C-alpha cells in the first residue's frame with residue numbers, strides 16, 4: 017500500500033492529461049540522442065520503472081486480473097481493429113509478433129512504458145474519487161467477468177501463441193540489443209510467458225496490433241494517450257464483449273454441430289432407406305398391377321373358352337383367389353400411399369426443422385450484427401465520454417443478459433427440436449417396421465400370386481389340351497353325323513317317295529277312316545253321359561251291397577260273440593268234466609354223460625296214445641295213464657301249448673295253479689323257467705297274457721302284477737323284496753272275504769316282456785344271494801311265481817280277478833336211499849311234508865271233502881285259493897328216463913296217477929277212497945314198496961280201474977279214447 021501511495025503521489029506530482037505511456041515515451045525518447053543530463057534523469061526514471069516492473073512481475077503472478085493490466089497495448093481500445101485482430105488471430109506471423117514487441121518504437125521507450133501495475137494502482141487510487149468509484153467498480157466487475165469468459169477461450173490458444181512468441185524471440189532479441197537494458201527483454205519474455213499461461217496472450221497481441229492501427233490515426237492516439245485510464249476501461253469493456261462473442265461463437269459452433277448432427281441423423285435414420293424401400297415397393301406394386309392387368313386381360317378369353325370345361329370351377333376358384341389377392345394388393349397400395357403420406361409429413365417436419373435451424377442461424381447472425389453494432393456504439397460512446405461508456409457497458413451487460421436469455425431460449429428450442437427429432441425418429445422406426453411388415457406381406461402375396469399363377473397356368477394348359485381334344489372329338493362327331501345324316505337323308509328321300517306312293521293309295525282308306533272317326537267322335541261325345549249313368553247305377557248297387565254286407569257282418573259278429581260265450585261255457589264244462597286237476601307227464605332227455613355212463617332208458621311210449629307211459633322195471637312193463645305224456649323230444653312250445661288254455665282262464669277270473677312235480681334233476685325247473693334261449697312256462701305264460709291283453713283292448717283293460725316267493729324248510733321268503741332273507745307269513749284277510757294274503761310281499765306291475773325279464777332277474781338274484789349253492793338250494797326249495805290278473809271292461813263295467821300260480825316244487829327224494837342226515841334230513845323231511853300235504857289237499861279236493869287240509873304246509877296254505885273252488889290245477893310230472901332213477905320215477909308216476917284216478921272216480925267213491933287213502937296218497941317215496949313189483953292196480957289206492965273194474969290195458973284204452981275224443985274236440989274247445 018505504501019508503494020501504491022508513493023507511486024500515486026509520484027504521478028500526482030506530475031499531473032498531465034497524457035497517459036503514463038505517453039509520458040514515458042516522451043521521457044524515453046531523449047534518452048537515445050539528447051543531452052547527458054537528461055539521460056541521467058531518464059536513467060533514474062528508468063531505474064524506478066525497472067523497480068516498478070520487478071514489482072509488477074511479482075504482482076503479475078498474483079492473477080490474471082493483475083496481469084491483464086500489465087501491458088502497454090491495452091489502452092488501444094479500437095473495437096473494429098479488435099474485431100479484425102480477432103478474426104485474424106490465427107494468422108499472426110513473425111512480423112506481427114515483432115510488431116507486438118517493438119511496434120516501431122525504441123526499445124527503451126518500450127521498456128519505459130508505465131507499469132500496468134502502476135496503472136492499476138492508479139485505478140485503485142481513483143476509487144477514492146467518489147465521481148468515478150461506481151464506474152470503476154462496474155469496470156472491475158466487467159473485468160472479472162471478462163477474465164472468466166476469456167480464461168476458457170485463451171487456454172486453447174495459449175500454447176500456440178507461446179510457441180509463436182518463442183519462435184520470434186530471437187528477432188526480438190536482435191531488435192532489442194540494447195546494452196543498457198539486457199534484463200528488460202528477458203523480463204518482457206517472462207511476462208509474455210506468464211500472460212500466455214494466463215490465457216491473455218492472444219488478447220495482448222490483438223491489442224498490440226490494434227496499437228499499430230492506432231498509430232495510423234495520430235490525433236485519436238494522441239487524444240487517447242491523454243486518457244490512459246478511460247482506455248483501460250474500454251479495454252475491459254472490449255474484453256467483456258470479446259468474451260460474449262466467444263460465447264456466441266461457441267453457441268454457433270454448437271448450433272452448427274447440432275445441425276450437422278440433425279443432418280447425420282436424418283441420413284442415419286434411413287430417410288433414404290425408407291425412400292428406397294418406398295421406391296422398391298412402388299416398383300413392385302407397379303409390376304404386380306401390370307401382371308394383374310395382363311392376367312385379367314387373358315382371363316375372360318380363357319373363361320369363355322373353358323366355361324363348359326370340368327375345370328371351370330377350379331378356374332373360378334383361382335379367379336376368386338386372384339381377385340382376393342388384387343384386393344389385398346390394393347389394400348397394400350393404399351397402405352403404401354398412407355405410409356408415403358406419413359413420410360412426406362415427416363419430411364415436411366424435418367424441412368421445418370431445417371427452416372427453424374436456418375431461422376436460428378439468421379437470428380444468431382442478427383445477434384452478431386447487433387453485437388457488432390453495440391460494440392461500435394460502445395466504442396463511440398466510450399470515446400465520447402466515460403459516463404457514456406459506463407452506460408454502454410451497462411447496456412452491453414443488459415444486452416448480454418438478453419443474449420444469454422436468447423441463447424437459453426435457443427438452447428431450449430434446440431432441446432425441443434431434439435425431442436421432436438427423437439419422436440420423429442421413433443415414428444420413422446415404426447414406419448420402417450410397418451414397411452418391413454408390408455414388404456413381408458407383399459412377398460407372401462407375391463408368392464401366393466405366383467403359386468396361383470402356376471396353378472392357373474397348369475389349369476390353362478390342361479384346359480387347352482381338353483379343348484383341343486374336345487374340338488377334335490367334335491369335328492369327328494360332326495363328320496360322322498354328317499355322313500350319317502347324308503345316308504339318312506338318302507333313306508328319307510327314298511321313304512318319301514314310297515310314302516308319296518302310299519299316299520296316293522291311302523286316300524280312299526283315309527276317307528273311310530274319316531267316316532269311322534266321325535262315328536267314333538259322336539260316340540265319344542255321348543260316352544260321358546253313358547258313363548255317368550253307369551257310375552250312378554254302380555254306386556247304387558255298391559251301396560246296396562255294402563249295406564247288405566254290413567248287416568251280414570253285424571249278424572256274424574253277434575253270432576260270433578254268442579259262439580264265443582258258448583265256447584267258453586263248453587270249455588269250462590269240459591274242464592269241469594275233465595276235472596279241475598289235469599296231470600301231464602314230461603320225460604326229460606338223457607344227456608351226453610348219462611348216455612355214456614348208462615345209456616339205457618327205461619321209459620317207452622305208445623305211438624297210438626300220447627297219454628300212456630311205459631316203464632320197464634326189472635323186465636316188467638308198467639303203464640301209467642296221464643292226460644298227456646311228453647316224450648323227451650317234446651319242445652317247450654309244445655308243452656306250453658297244452659297249458660295255455662289254463663293260463664288264459666285267469667283272465668276270465670279263474671285261479672289257476674300249474675306246478676311241476678318230480679324227483680331232483682327230472683327237469684322241473686327246465687319246464688317251468690326254461691333257459692334264456694328257450695324259456696319255459698313262466699315266461700311264455702306272461703307273454704301270452706300280454707298278447708291276450710292287447711287283443712282285448714280297448715274293451716278290456718288288464719293289470720298284471722307279479723310276485724315271487726320261495727318256501728324253504730317251511731319258511732316263506734320274498735324274492736322280489738329288498739330283504740330276501742326276511743321271513744313272511746300267510747294271513748287271512750281281515751275283511752272276512754276268506755282270502756289269504758302275505759303281508760310284506762312285493763308285487764311288481766308288468767306291462768312288457770322287458771318287465772318280466774327284470775322281475776325274473778331280480779328274483780333269481782335274490783334267490784342266489786340267500787344261499788351258497790343255487791342249484792342245490794333250488795332243489796330243496798319250492799319256487800312260486802304268483803301272477804295276479806285284474807281286468808275291467810270299460811263298456812260293460814264288468815270286472816275280473818284271476819290268479820296264476822306257477823310252482824317249481826322241490827325235488828322229491830327218498831330219505832332211505834339218500835341217507836340224508838342233519839340239515840339235509842331236515843330239508844328232506846320238510847320237502848316230503850309239504851309234498852305230502854299237497855297230495856292230501858289234492859285228494860281232499862277231488863274227494864270233495866268238507867275239510868281240505870290246506871294248513872298242513874306253507875305250500876298248500878299259499879296255494880289254497882288256487883287249489884279250491886273254481887280254480888284250475890295242472891300238475892306236470894317230470895320223469896327221468898334213466899334206470900337208476902326208476903324208483904323215483906315210479907313213485908312220481910304213481911302219485912300222479914292216483915291224483916288223476918281220484919279225480920275221475922265217482923264223488924262218493926272218490927270221497928271214500930280219498931278218505932281211506934288220505935295217508936297213503938302222500939307222494940313221499942318212502943311209502944313206495946320198492947321190493948315188491950309195482951303193480952299198478954294194487955298201488956293205486958282208488959283207481960279208475962277199481963271204479964270201472966278194468967285192468968291197466970282197459971285204463972289205457974279208456975284214457976286213449978278220452979284223449980282222442982278230447983283231441984277231436986280240442987280245436988273248438990281250447991281257448
Ligand SMILES: Nc1ncnc2c1ncn2[C@@H]1O[C@H](COP(=O)(O)OP(=O)(O)OP(=O)(O)O)[C@@H](O)[C@H]1O
Pocket residue numbers: 603604605648678679680681682683684685686687791794795796825826827828894
Ligand atoms: N326237456 C328237457 N330238455 C333238455 N334238457 C332238459 C330237459 N329237462 C331237463 N333237462 C336238463 O336236465 C337237467 C336237470 O334239470 P332241472 O334242473 O330242471 O331239474 P329239476 O327237477 O329242476 O332239479 P331240482 O329238483 O334239483 O331243481 C338240467 O341240466 C336241464 O337242462
